[in-house]
Amino acid sequence: MRWTKAFIPTLKETPADAEITSHKLLLRAGLVRKLAGGLYTFLPLGLRVLRKVEQIVREEMDRTGALEVLMPALQPPEIWRQSGRYETAADVLFKVRDRAKKEWIMSPTAEEVITTVAAAEINSYRQMPVNFYQVCVKFRDELRPRFGLMRAKEFIMKDAYSFDVSDEAAMVSYHKMYDAYKRIFDRCGLQNFPVEADTGVIGGNYSHEFMVPAETGENEVVYCEACGYAANIEKATSGIPKTAPREAGAAAEKFPTPGVVTIDALSKAPYSVPANRQIKTLVFIADSKPLLVLIRGDDQLNETKLVARTGAVQVRPADVKNEADLAHFKSLGAMPGSLGAVANVPSDWTVLADDRLHGANDMTTGANEDGFHLRNVSIERDIKVTKWCDLRTVSAGEPCAKCAKALKIRRAIEVGHVFKLGTKYSEKLNATFLAEDGSRKASFMGCYGIGVTRTLQAIIEQCNDKDGIIWPTLVAPYTVCITPLMVGADTAVMKLAEQIYAELSAKGVDVIIDDRDDRPGVKFKDADLVGFPIRVGIGEKSLANGEVELKRRGGQLVLVKAEDAVAKVLELIASASN
RNA sequence: CGGGGCGUAGCGUAGCCUGGUAGCGCGCUUGUUUCGGGUACAAGAGGUCGUGAGUUCGAAUCUCACCGCCCCGACCA
Numbered sequence: 036m037r038w039t040k041a042f043i044p045t046l047k048e049t050p051a052d053a054e055i056t057s058h059k060l061l062l063r064a065g066l067v068r069k070l071a072g073g074l075y076t077f078l079p080l081g082l083r084v085l086r087k088v089e090q091i092v093r094e095e096m097d098r099t100g101a102l103e104v105l106m107p108a109l110q111p112p113e114i115w116r117q118s119g120r121y122e123t124a125a126d127v128l129f130k131v132r133d134r135a136k137k138e139w140i141m142s143p144t145a146e147e148v149i150t151t152v153a154a155a156e157i158n159s160y161r162q163m164p165v166n167f168y169q170v171c172v173k174f175r176d177e178l179r180p181r182f183g184l185m186r187a188k189e190f191i192m193k194d195a196y197s198f199d200v201s202d203e204a205a206m207v208s209y210h211k212m213y214d215a216y217k218r219i220f221d222r223c224g225l226q227n228f229p230v231e232a233d234t235g236v237i238g239g240n241y242s243h244e245f246m247v248p249a250e251t252g253e254n255e256v257v258y259c260e261a262c263g264y265a266a267n268i269e270k271a272t273s274g275i276p277k278t279a280p281r282e283a284g285a286a287a288e289k290f291p292t293p294g295v296v297t298i299d300a301l302s303k304a305p306y307s308v309p310a311n312r313q314i315k316t317l318v319f320i321a322d323s324k325p326l327l328v329l330i331r332g333d334d335q336l337n338e339t340k341l342v343a344r345t346g347a348v349q350v351r352p353a354d355v356k357n358e359a360d361l362a363h364f365k366s367l368g369a370m371p372g373s374l375g376a377v378a379n380v381p382s383d384w385t386v387l388a389d390d391r392l393h394g395a396n397d398m399t400t401g402a403n404e405d406g407f408h409l410r411n412v413s414i415e416r417d418i419k420v421t422k423w424c425d426l427r428t429v430s431a432g433e434p435c436a437k438c439a440k441a442l443k444i445r446r447a448i449e450v451g452h453v454f455k456l457g458t459k460y461s462e463k464l465n466a467t468f469l470a471e472d473g474s475r476k477a478s479f480m481g482c483y484g485i486g487v488t489r490t491l492q493a494i495i496e497q498c499n500d501k502d503g504i505i506w507p508t509l510v511a512p513y514t515v516c517i518t519p520l521m522v523g524a525d526t527a528v529m530k531l532a533e534q535i536y537a538e539l540s541a542k543g544v545d546v547i548i549d550d551r552d553d554r555p556g557v558k559f560k561d562a563d564l565v566g567f568p569i570r571v572g573i574g575e576k577s578l579a580n581g582e583v584e585l586k587r588r589g590g591q592l593v594l595v596k597a598e599d600a601v602a603k604v605l606e607l608i609a610s611a612s613n
Numbered sequence: 614c615g616g617g618g619c620g621u622a623g624c625g626u627a628g629c630c631u632g633g634u635a636g637c638g639c640g641c642u643u644g645u646u647u648c649g650g651g652u653a654c655a656a657g658a659g660g661u662c663g664u665g666a667g668u669u670c671g672a673a674u675c676u677c678a679c680c681g682c683c684c685c686g687a688c689c690a
Contacts, residue, residue, distance in 0.1 A: 047639060047651065048625045052683055072682065127689070144690060178614080178688050186689080237690050253689085351687095452690070484690070520649060556650040563650090574649060 036513065038549040042079050045561050055251045057496035058183035060504050064565045066512075073180025073188035080565065081491075083512040083545075085191070088491050089170055091222045091509065092193045095215045101166040101195055106148045108172060109139045114147035118463050123348045124236050129174045129188075141174040146237070146460050146482055149196040153478060154466040160200045163468070163478065164208050168195035170487065182251065184492040185448070195483040200470060202457070205479035209241070209455050212483040216245050216451045219485065223494055224507020227450065230256050231266035233339050237454050237482065245451035245485075247493045252448040257429050261440035269339035272425055273433035273442055278311065278331060278395035284411040287377060293406045296372020298332040301399065301408065309333075314392065314400035314412065316374040318363060321347035321385075325363045327376050329388040329418070330426055331395075337428040344387060344424045368403040375401035376418045377409055386419060389426040450490045456480040504566030505588045508611035513547040515539055515604055516567035520555045520574035531583070531597055532573045538601045544608065563588065569607055571600060 044065040052069070053059040061067050066081030077085055093103065109131070115121040121128075129141040142148070149167055157163065173192045180187050197208035213229065220227035225247050232244040244267055246256055257271035258264065266272070295301050298315060301308050313332030318325060319341065326345065330336050342350045353360040355370060364370055368379045376386050377400065392398075396413035414420065431444040458477040461467065467475050491510075498505045508514060517539075519532035532548060539546040547567070549558050555574070562570050572584035572592075582594040585603055595603050 044623095046624065050624070051619085051626090054684075069682095124690075146690095173690095175689080179684095179686095181684085192690095235690055454690085482690090554648060554650085554652065556648095556652080559650045561651085572649085576649070 036547045038547060038551050041547060043561070043565065044078070045564055053183065055182050055185075055496065056499055057251075057492045058185075060495050060499055060564075061183050061492060064504055067184070073177060073186070075184060075187065080512045084491055084506075084510055085488065087510045087512075088223060088487055088494075089191075089193075092170065092219055092485060092487065095219045095222070096168050096193070096195065099166065099211045099215050101168045101197075103169060104149075104167045105169050105171060106142070106145045108142050108174070110142050110145075110148055112138050112140050114151055114464065115140060118147050118150075118460055120147070120236065127175045127177070129176050142171075143173055143175045144192075144237075144482075144484070145169070145194055146196065146456075146480075147464065150460045150464040150466045150480070153198050153461070154464050157198055157466065157468055157478065159468055160470050164197060164199045164204055166195055166197040166208060166212075168193060168483075182492075184488040186253070187488070190489065191487040193485040193487055197481040197483070198461075198466070199479040199481075200468070200476070202479050205455055205457075205481055209453060209481050212453050212481065213243060216453065216483070216485070220245060220247070220450060220490070222509055223490060224510060225450070225490070225494060225497060228258075228265060230258070230447075231270050232452065233267060233269040233343060234454055235339075237456070239454040239456040239459065239481075241455035243453050244449045245453075246447035247450050247497060248445055248447050249493065249496050250446055251496060252446040254447050254449050255444055256447045257431075257442050257444050259435040259438060259440055259442055262435060262438035264435055264437050264442075268428060268444065269337065271429045271442075272436055273429045274436040274439055275391065275429075275433045277391050277393055278398075280394050281397040283413060283416075284397055287409045287412045287417050289402050289404075289407050289409055291406060292373075292408045295406075295408070296370075302332075306408075308399045308410070312398055314375070314395075314398050314414070316376055316401055318353035318360075318367070318371070318374065319350055320353050320360065320363075321345045321350045325353065325381075325384055326350075327374075327380060327384055327386045328426065329376055329386065329392060329414075329420070331389065331391050334389065334391060334427040335430075336426055340424075340426050341387070344422070344426065345385075369401060369405050373401040373403065373405045373407065375403050375409060375412075376420075377403070377412060379403040380419070385421045387422050387424060387426065388414065388418070388420040390423055391427060393423055448489065448493045448496065449486070450493050451483075451485045453483045454481060456482055499566075500589060502560070503564035506566045506568055508568045508608060511545070511566065511568050513545045513567055514608060515544055515546040515569045515571060516562045516565075517546060517548040517571045518555075518558050518562060518573065519549070520558070520572070522550055522552050528573050528575060528578060531578065532571075535571060535573075535583075535600055535604075539604060542601070542605060544604070568611065569604055571604065 046063045049059045050062050067075045067077055131139050170193045174189050199205040199208050227245055227247050229243040229245050232242045234242045255268040257266050257268050298310050298313055302310050310332035315330045315332050317328040355361055392414055398412045399408055399410045400412050402409045432441050435442050461477040466478050470476050495504050517532050517536050519528050521528040536548045568588050570586045581597055583597050583600050584592050585595055586592045
């Protein structure tokens with residue numbers, strides 16, 4: 036490719052609406068342009084990178100034996116109703132109507148569609164295991180698109196769906212994908228690691244996310260350097276000890292605490308109740324039913340865990356400004372800050388308590404009377420807990436549950452997610468088969484997603500310096516950039532540049548020649564900004580000695596004999612490709 | 614949806630408070646110059662000042678509504 040024909044609109048200045056490095060570089064390097072919030076056009080250079088990432092994904096998926104298909108972007112709402120997700124995923128569904136006013140859903144994912152195919156076509160255990168995948172545009176009605184391609188209304192996803200005859204077989208399929216994902220992100224040049232994950236609206240019981248460490252990531256990951264434990268903070272647990280039991284004291288005793296409505300205030304004089312001897316009592320509304328959540332005063336509730344434990348579609352904190360919610364507070368007898376679970380809890384309320392409070396006594400909690408708290412509370416004795424479960428958020432420094440070493444927390448970008456689904460979808464959409472023993476069973480599914488466009492941006496977020504992008508060799512838009520510093524057609528410099536360009540092209544190398552009649556500084560800056568892995572510089576000075584320059588992006592410049600240039604470039608490429 | 618900020622040439626911005634000629638840098642065009650890290654000089658093109666309504670003799674500037682964008686939060690497969 037010739038630069039003058041390639042359409043690479045680089046920007047010297049950063050567009051005002053880009054915040055994070057990778058977003059700025061996407062725009063500055065001329066890879067994409069914004070059409071509207073969360074919607075981007077891939078320009079030629081950006082598309083080349085996208086295709087290379089897709090290519091890696093396809094190669095590794097094919098290697099596992101997965102089969103590529105292509106499903107419609109428009110889906111009938113009926114199958115979403117059948118799976119139950121018409122309601123549970125309603126918030127992110129883009130819906131359109133055709134001229135007959137019939138509603139359609141723009142695919143955010145395709146469990147329902149592929150399961151419909153399986154229901155019709157997979158009738159025998161002999162047809163499994165099988166794994167179908169596709170790479171296509173997905174739509175999500177994001178509340179707030181942001182960070183360029185990271186969270187967009189429309190994006191490219193690779194989604195795969197496996198069908199197996201048993202739970203054990205499904206686990207084998209799951210691990211095939213798990214291993215393939217590791218290879219895919221490695222080949223993309225990304226530092227990445229899998230973490231245990233919550234399953235969210237997708238459902239299922241076993242799940243990992245693939246994370247790329249980055250300060251700008253939207254996820255927090257808890258990890259242990261000693262034993263390798265790693266989990267999304269939404270899922271993570273630690274080996275932190277339960278609340279130390281004390282000698283069982285006298286009966287719970289009410290005492291006045293006028294105006295004290297925070298853990299912090301109660302921990303100060305004259306009350307001086309340390310936060311770790313307090314019980315925080317929170318009211319939530321789970322599918323319109325009230326719910327009490329008890330958690331230790333010095334702990335933070337993890338709402339993802341709460342949603343998972345309740346199994347409810349919608350869980351939200353009760354709000355005193357909401358009249359229906361206010362009635363719930365009134366039935367308890369107090370407003371937030373004086374709430375407790377010892378007395379006045381209506382019998383039909385669910386009380387969820389965090390495991391860390393198990394067996395705790397000598398605790399202080401709200402008395403369900405404004406301006407009063409209770410001390411000497413023993414949870415077992417004084418509170419009727421419906422269900423004990425893990426509800427707290429892990430903090431850095433807590434002991435690892437596996438090896439007791441201190442846990443760390445870092446931010447990361449989620450680029451892939453694998454789920455073991457069980458029979459959730461196959462049962463609802465009747466994807467059953469005849470087993471070897473003649474019985475009819477629902478197939479055991481897994482689903483596996485990779486955010487392809489997000490992966491592309493994650494690469495930029497991780498691979499850059501002050502001058503621009505530093506593309507990993509396998510995903511660079513062009514592997515080699517030839518930079519002649521004198522473009523006159525009959526100059527020795529240009530003749531050599533053209534010759535090297537032709538030879539590398541003939542060898543199948545993705546090469547671009549910067550044939551612009553521009554100053555050297557402009558060409559160097561642009562080459563660095565776009566981030567080609569290898570640059571071949573050809574100028575009068577070095578050519579006078581029969582030499583050309585070889586420079587790896589971000590590396591040292593080396594002089595090589597002009598006649599060796601092609602061979603040296605091929606060597607560099609070979610050593611970089613994995 | 615709540616809070617905050619912004620909208621002036623392709624990009625980045627000044628002007629707005631205190632109403633009266635729309636300015637600068639980059640980019641673009643032409644010419645000269647220069648030629649190893651975003652050359653220099655000269656000439657030039659390019660603007661419904663987000664949209665609509667209002668106040669006023671007069672609105673980029675003041676008022677109201679709407680639209681769009683960015684950030685924080687809520688949400689997130």
